Amino acid sequence: MSTVEVAQPAAAHGRGHGDRPSRRGPRAAWSRATPEERGVGLASLGLVLWFLVRVRSGADLYDGSHVVALAQRIAQGDRLFVDEMNAQAVGSAAGAPFVWAWTHLFGQNHLVLAYRYCYVTVAVLVGVLCYRALRTRVRPLVAFTAVAAASMVTSYHVVGLSYNTVPTLAMTIFACCGLAAVLGPASSARRWVVPVGLTAPLGAVSLQSLLPAVGLSLLVLAVLLWRDGRRDAVLWLVGTAAAVTVPVAGYFLGAVGWSAISDTLDYTVQYQQPRSGPLERLGFTSISWLKELVTPVRLPAVLLGLSAAVPALPVRWRREAVIWFPLVLGATSLLALLVHDVNLMRYVGSVQLYTALVMLPVCLWWVRSRGDREVATLLLLAAPTALVGHPMVAATTFAGPWYGEFPPASVALAIATTVGACRVAERITGVADGVALKRCALVSVLVILASQFATNFYGNSPWAARTPAPAGAYSGLYSGGRELAHLRIVQDTTDTWVRPGESLLVYGAVTGAFLTSGARADTNIVWLEDFGELGRYTTDWVRQTGRVPDVVLVSTDAIHGDGIEAMAQRDPILASFAGTHRIVAGIRSFSPGQFRSEAGLVVLRRTGT
Structure with missing residues (x-):
């Protein structure tokens, strides 16, 4: 049994409503909310408003435009693999209906900004779902921090429905709703596996290198549910996953045809081969990661974070190490840029990955010593994408370690380690410390926000992008x-x-x-x-x-x-x-x-x- 308090329904805290019928609506919900819940609500609103402003910065004509151009092509009637011989188009196909509607209503004007806002809307909906899922087992501030740390991160700082963001959102849903299904009330387990079953196959097909990891993730979830006697939830998981997989597979094998898919894969492998092979890419990226962890500029932050897992050190030191590690890591990024003129953590996806890697030993120690079921379950759910997904993505991308490419593979682990870090900060002394938790949440979220200002993809920092873009598809953006x-x-x-x-x-x-x-x-x-x-x-x-x-x-x-x-x-x-x-x-x-x-x-x- 976990030593950590489990979130209880509102009625269990005795809100004094007696037998009166509960009021409904946003105003009533606000009046019933605890101060912590209200703070989370205001912080969430602030993050959404901030992100709506942030996505207006930058107008690159390459990767950021590519995902929109792919969606536009599908919206114009071209077919995946048959006309567009790029498997990345599968992820952008999720945004094709929006592009079709927008261009028919407004033409090309503001298209790129609208596509970014479309993604923000989807991400907010996913965030609300995942917050509610985590709240079945963790307190509001912990759930907010974990969801914010996942939702504000996109590969390359490219915002829009794409081959990177669709699987990232899918794995966010998987981790959060998976936890609720395994450890939440048994009566609601079926409700939580439905979004997992509906979105996991879409995430896998959007980023094909993640397919094995997603399959293993679903298997792990099914085993955990079966072990706890939630066998009806397993059937719902299999059923909803099949309800998506069968028609998607039917479309690709029937309407598209295996020959077109095979031709696209052969074409992709051949034109990428002169640059480097999969093993070379995997080796280079892995060595770069390890080297970055032990470089003299970065080492102080890494040692600070790892010290939280050393039982011989004072408890208060270890608590402060967990709280301030993200800030020190960010500071070393600035130092690396000044000393070496190279910073592998310019992109928030890299910050997310390195934070998760350093916090992983801390979370493993926490689970072993305190028996925290929530953190243990999240780590188990994240294991397939962490162990299988990362190598597969590294072997199939030319982005290397520089552009924060890895959120599809790292987001589940990031959620697990964020929840774990918050739990350690709050309870490592043996007594619940709400102030320490607030500091941990504040530092974690602010560092991710600050990292967003490091750069726009293939362009200037947001501070230098202050001129309105020309009228047309890029209207509303600043460059x-x-x-x-x-x-x-x-x-x-x-x-x-x-x-x-x-x-x-x-x-x-x-x-x-x-x-x-x-x-x-x-x-x-x-x-x-x-x-x-x-x-x-x-x-x-x-x-x-x-x-x-x-x-x-x-x-x-x-x-x-x-x-x-x-x-x-x-x-x-x-x-x-x-x-x-x-x-x-x-x-x-x-x-x-x-x-x-x-x-x-x-x-x-x-x-x-």
């Missing part, structure tokens, strides 16, 4: 520096050369051109770069579909050699347009060795258009 200059170039180019109703192929990583133009993608992949001989996949797709793009935009950073004319002699894609397109603008914008954000666009228009 600055090279990012803003590049956005204006792309916006002006598409406004000038891509007419309404025309189709587009973009050669290079400037996926934002699809958003500034709203054009249909006549290409086998939205993110098309110089893949050498594998360009035949693109030319084959154009030939088989008969969809020849009206406009081809070539980002000058993708041009290798002496210029586009020389590159067109060897590149199968550009060579295929030699007889159908002519260069109409941008040829002078090329210079060797350009960065993405400095590149211009060479414009090719279809002859006769």
Whole structure:
């Protein structure tokens, strides 16, 4: 039996309502709430309002635009794997209905901001569900801290429904609702496994490298439920998971077809192979993680956090170590930037991962010494994604350790260690210390908030992004520096050369051109770069579909050699347009060795258009 107090229904605390019928509605709920619950409510409202402002900063034309461009392509009627040969499009398909509705009502105006707000809305709904789930076993402040630590973190600082955020939200639901199903009232276990069964398969199919870990996670949950005699909940878990898995599998194997999926996988493996193989990526990322933990700049924070698991140290020291560890870790990130000019924790996803790794030994000690069932159950639920998910994601991403790519694999562990850290801070002295818990919660949330200001993806810090973006798809956002200059170039180019109703192929990583133009993608992949001989996949797709793009935009950073004319002699894609397109603008914008954000666009228009 856990030594930690379990949250009880409101009636158990004797609120003095007697036999009077309970009032309903927000005002009545507020009047019945405890001071701690009211504080959590106000803090949650503040976080949502803050995040609505935060997501307006940054307008990168690459990863941040890519997830929206994929959703736009699906909304325009193209098919996964058949037309868009990128498995990442599966995650963005979740946002396609929203993009379809928005573009039909408002056109391209404010599309990127609206897509970000769509994600925030979904994340808030998930957060409310997960908070209610955790409240079945933990007090309000602990539940709030855990949900906030999970909900405010997105890979790359890219906000929007995507191949990263959909599995992250799914695993957040899995951890929180899984705890409620296993340890909450047995009568409500079925209710809590339903959202798990409905969302876990969607998360797995959105990020295919997470499939084995999600499958193992569901198995662990089923075993825990079965062990506690909640066998009807196991049947509901299997049933709801099957209700999603069967039609999704039917769509992919029937409407899409295995041959299209296989072609996409082969294509992806082949164009990624020249960069590095899966084992090389896994080894590099793992070594980078370990090196970062023991680097002299970071070591003081790591030792401080780990000291909380050393029984020989004074109890008060260990409590303060847990409370202040996130702040010291953040301070070492700034120091690393000053000393080494490199900071692997610029992105909050990295902060989340390293915090969880350091707090894990502390939580294991806590479970072993105090028998905390809540923390133990959360750790068991997080084990598959921590042990299997992390290596799989590391082996299949080129992001390495730098861009905070790992929330889909680390969020369940982060929830477990956050709850564990809060429990340690509150109860390590043997007496409940509400003040220590409040300090722990405040530091944990504020460090994550501060980390959000470190950088926008592939751009400036939010402090430097203070200029409104041009009117169009990026309206409502703020940008600055090279990012803003590049956005204006792309916006002006598409406004000038891509007419309404025309189709587009973009050669290079400037996926934002699809958003500034709203054009249909006549290409086998939205993110098309110089893949050498594998360009035949693109030319084959154009030939088989008969969809020849009206406009081809070539980002000058993708041009290798002496210029586009020389590159067109060897590149199968550009060579295929030699007889159908002519260069109409941008040829002078090329210079060797350009960065993405400095590149211009060479414009090719279809002859006769």
